[in-house]
Amino acid sequence: MDKESGFKRYLKLDLLPTPWCPGCGNGIVLKTICQAFDELDLPKDGTVVISGIGCAGRSAGFFNLDSVHTAHGRAIPVAEGIKYANDALHVVVVSGDGDLLGIGANHLLHAIRRKTNITVVCYANEIYAMTGGQASPITPHNTKTLTTPDGNPDYPTDVQFLFKHHNGYFARTSAYHLNHMKKCITESLEFNGFSFVEVRTMCIVNYGRRLGYKNSNEMLMHYKELYKINDYAEELAQDEIGIIKSSS
Amino acid sequence: MKKQLVQGNQAIVMAAEVAGLKFYAGYPITPASEIIHELVNKKHIKVLQMEDEIASVSACIGASLAGLKAMTATSGPGFSLMQESIGLAHMMEIPLVIVNVQRVGPSTGMPTLPAQGDVIQCIHGSHGDYFPIVFYPNSVSELYAYTVMAFNAAEESMSPVILLSDGYISHLYETIMPHRDFDIKNRSRPPLGKGDRHFTGLSHEGSVPRTSDVDNYRRLITHLYEKQQLVAQRYNCYEYLECGKDTDTLLISYGALSRVAYYFKNDFALYRPIQMFPVVEEIKIIASRYKRILVMEMNTGQYVREIECILHREIEFIPILGGRIDLHEIKQKIRQKTIERNEE
Amino acid sequence: MTGEKIQKRKGIVHINHEYCKRCGICVNFCPVKNLEIRQQKLMELNRCIACKMCQRYCPDIAIEIEEVDEKTVGTGKSGHRNGG
Ligand code: SF4
Ligand code: SF4
Ligand code: SF4
Numbered sequence: 001m002d003k004e005s006g007f008k009r010y011l012k013l014d015l016l017p018t019p020w021c022p023g024c025g026n027g028i029v030l031k032t033i034c035q036a037f038d039e040l041d042l043p044k045d046g047t048v049v050i051s052g053i054g055c056a057g058r059s060a061g062f063f064n065l066d067s068v069h070t071a072h073g074r075a076i077p078v079a080e081g082i083k084y085a086n087d088a089l090h091v092v093v094v095s096g097d098g099d100l101l102g103i104g105a106n107h108l109l110h111a112i113r114r115k116t117n118i119t120v121v122c123y124a125n126e127i128y129a130m131t132g133g134q135a136s137p138i139t140p141h142n143t144k145t146l147t148t149p150d151g152n153p154d155y156p157t158d159v160q161f162l163f164k165h166h167n168g169y170f171a172r173t174s175a176y177h178l179n180h181m182k183k184c185i186t187e188s189l190e191f192n193g194f195s196f197v198e199v200r201t202m203c204i205v206n207y208g209r210r211l212g213y214k215n216s217n218e219m220l221m222h223y224k225e226l227y228k229i230n231d232y233a234e235e236l237a238q239d240e241i242g243i244i245k246s247s248s
Numbered sequence: 249m250k251k252q253l254v255q256g257n258q259a260i261v262m263a264a265e266v267a268g269l270k271f272y273a274g275y276p277i278t279p280a281s282e283i284i285h286e287l288v289n290k291k292h293i294k295v296l297q298m299e300d301e302i303a304s305v306s307a308c309i310g311a312s313l314a315g316l317k318a319m320t321a322t323s324g325p326g327f328s329l330m331q332e333s334i335g336l337a338h339m340m341e342i343p344l345v346i347v348n349v350q351r352v353g354p355s356t357g358m359p360t361l362p363a364q365g366d367v368i369q370c371i372h373g374s375h376g377d378y379f380p381i382v383f384y385p386n387s388v389s390e391l392y393a394y395t396v397m398a399f400n401a402a403e404e405s406m407s408p409v410i411l412l413s414d415g416y417i418s419h420l421y422e423t424i425m426p427h428r429d430f431d432i433k434n435r436s437r438p439p440l441g442k443g444d445r446h447f448t449g450l451s452h453e454g455s456v457p458r459t460s461d462v463d464n465y466r467r468l469i470t471h472l473y474e475k476q477q478l479v480a481q482r483y484n485c486y487e488y489l490e491c492g493k494d495t496d497t498l499l500i501s502y503g504a505l506s507r508v509a510y511y512f513k514n515d516f517a518l519y520r521p522i523q524m525f526p527v528v529e530e531i532k533i534i535a536s537r538y539k540r541i542l543v544m545e546m547n548t549g550q551y552v553r554e555i556e557c558i559l560h561r562e563i564e565f566i567p568i569l570g571g572r573i574d575l576h577e578i579k580q581k582i583r584q585k586t587i588e589r590n591e592e
Numbered sequence: 593m594t595g596e597k598i599q600k601r602k603g604i605v606h607i608n609h610e611y612c613k614r615c616g617i618c619v620n621f622c623p624v625k626n627l628e629i630r631q632q633k634l635m636e637l638n639r640c641i642a643c644k645m646c647q648r649y650c651p652d653i654a655i656e657i658e659e660v661d662e663k664t665v666g667t668g669k670s671g672h673r674n675g676g
Contacts, residue, residue, distance in 0.1 A: 012444065015456070044444075045441060045442055045443075046441050047441070048440050048441050050310075058457075060446065060448075061446045061448065061455075061456075061457055063444075064444050065444060066440045066441055066442065066443050066444065066445050066446075066447075067445070067446045067447070068310070068313060068340070068440070068446075068447045068448075069446065069447065069448035069449060069450065069457075070306065070309070070333075070336065070449070071306070071332050071333050071335075071336045071449060072332075074302065074303075074306040074333060074336075077298065077302070077303035077304075077306035077307045077310070078306045078307065078309050078310040078313075079310060080296075080303075080307055080310065081271070081273065081296075081306065081307030081308060081309060081310025081311040081312075081313075081314070081318070082310040082311065082313060082314045082440060083310075084271070084294050084296060084307070084311065085270075085271055085294065085310065085311035085314035085315065085316045085318075086314045086315065086439065086440070086441065088441075089314070089440070089441045106299055106300065106303075107299065107302075107303050107306075109299070110298070110299040110303070
């Protein structure tokens with residue numbers, strides 16, 4: 001297989017197409033994760049993928065690897081159990097922001113503290129997509145969703161500071177910034193400790209449309225305009241993507 | 249081999265070691281905490297103190313998938329938190345052992361006192377239909393033996409097996425013979441990281457999720473049901489003591505409360521389920537010999553419904569609400585019940 | 593139609609119509625407007641310069657570019673194939 005399609009060996013191509021909507025950004029993230037696997041030539045025997053529940057959670061089943069689709073919010077503790085049981089495995093969690101930062105946030109907090117050597121890729125589309133479009137823990141302030149018809153009264157959470165405090169690896173990237181995304185995921189896989197990559201990605205059907213985007217292209221263009229890359233910064237601003245990596 | 253004086257919770261740990269326990273994840277809770285206290289000193293067992301019981305059972309699921317024999321222990325409040333993932337473990341066919349040392353509920357209840365209020369929760373605590381194997385011993389040496397059985401049944405059924413205990417027997421000290429004379433069952437499924445399998449809580453056919461294939465779902469649930477029944481039939485554990493003299497009464501009890509029932513062995517025949525679920529069918533034959541069936545348990549009537557269901561006849565029930573096991577109180581209640589019956 | 597007016601083709605576009613969800617992301621990224629969705633189907637117009645932007649951004653692994661030596665390809669012929 002040539003360089004560009006080498007990533008396909010990590011996918012169950014016979015199960016495609018995915019159940020995701022046309023233009024859903026999840027496919028871009030899934031593909032980029034596999035490209036990062038390919039870049040590092042991760043062994044197929046010895047790499048496992050764990051997911052929670054939600055649109056993003058469905059991605060685990062498409063990896064051509066042993067994979068586990070856990071209960072809502074529980075991907076991280078299941079992954080930790082796997083890692084502590086067999087340290088030789090590469091353990092990768094893939095799930096959404098509602099799953100990881102909402103119902104599963106307690107586990108995230110403690111996995112950061114325990115420095116469990118696993119990688120989490122968060123498909124951060126700022127919404128509970130599978131259930132129709134309810135506000136998530138990172139839905140921006142004032143944004144209208146099904147559960148915040150007058151605009152979100154809350155402010156989005158930002159977990160980067162937890163990583164800083166516990167010498168973890170945190171990166172924020174976007175579905176538009178493909179090279180950056182791949183770099184972040186590759187680095188996070190190589191990181192010795194707990195690593196987390198938050199990928200801003202588009203849910204067009206249950207989020208973007210309601211905000212006035214005509215299609216997912218417009219959302220990608222929005223990421224292009226909004227996000228400035230600021231790697232190895234002390235701290236990322238809301239309109240910055242980049243890597244926060246402690247010296248450990 | 250020497251006899252040893254051990255506490256109930258300690259016996260669980262000793263037996264788990266014999267059964268091949270390699271991974272434990274748990275959260276502190278009275279009256280189960282002695283289990284993790286014992287385990288942290290075992291160098292060859294990975295022990296994690298997790299942030300809650302949800303994480304504990306989840307980590308056990310992960311470790312079990314990765315090939316290790318795993319266990320967690322808790323009490324009612326923690327058992328409630330675990331329920332969703334117990335359903336997941338049934339759906340994904342994950343062998344593990346969950347110990348529930350019962351205390352008085354609901355809610356925080358009376359944490360240090362024993363009860364038997366979580367019996368039905370064992371089989372209906374999680375949503376949907378699933379068919380757990382549940383053992384409930386009544387002594388320290390039985391805790392030792394049935395911990396091993398629980399591990400074996402988990403491997404044979406590829407499902408989470410529940411070992412019920414209560415604050416009374418788990419804190420009891422008795423001498424046991426810690427023998428290793430067991431036939432230990434081991435896993436045939438290769439550990440995670442050796443293929444392209446997909447384990448999911450969605451209805452599935454092999455590795456492929458089938459989210460709207462009703463016929464496949466029905467096949468899956470039937471398979472899970474039949475598998476559990478088949479394995480449970482190999483155990484079918486119960487204790488039946490015929491009465492020395494002629495009696496028309498069978499007294500049914502289990503766990504801590506059944507220790508008091510022995511006091512009545514000269515008045516009634518005694519039956520004690522050890523395998524609580526699936527319900528042991530032999531009860532039908534045994535019960536047919538008695539005109540009167542008397543059930544007592546430390547709740548407002550949980551297992552008695554299972555007995556009614558299987559026997560299809562009138563059952564007398566004596567609730568001994570949680571917290572205290574008092575022989576005089578029990579004697580009085582049985583006498584009262586008998587008087588009421590004779591008046592009818 | 594003369595050869596000079598048509599941009600020399602450098603890539604053959606393989607579209608897997610079973611995977612393609614017609615989201616239009618590739619259409620937007622194509623710098624030479626080589627891609628179009630017509631009658632619910634993604635089509636190419638034989639002027640691919642093999643920049644591979646479509647392939648990079650397609651969320652569904654439905655489009656792939658085969659780089660070709662421009663001399664070997666006739667300008668007018670469709671290089672379109674079903675990559676499935
Ligand atoms: S609902 Fe949103 S996140 Fe879910 S598949 Fe559709 S576009 Fe993607
Ligand atoms: S980006 Fe992919 S799925 Fe979308 S229209 Fe183009 S080829 Fe089809
Ligand atoms: S490779 Fe570039 S020029 Fe060719 S179709 Fe794709 S986007 Fe257009």
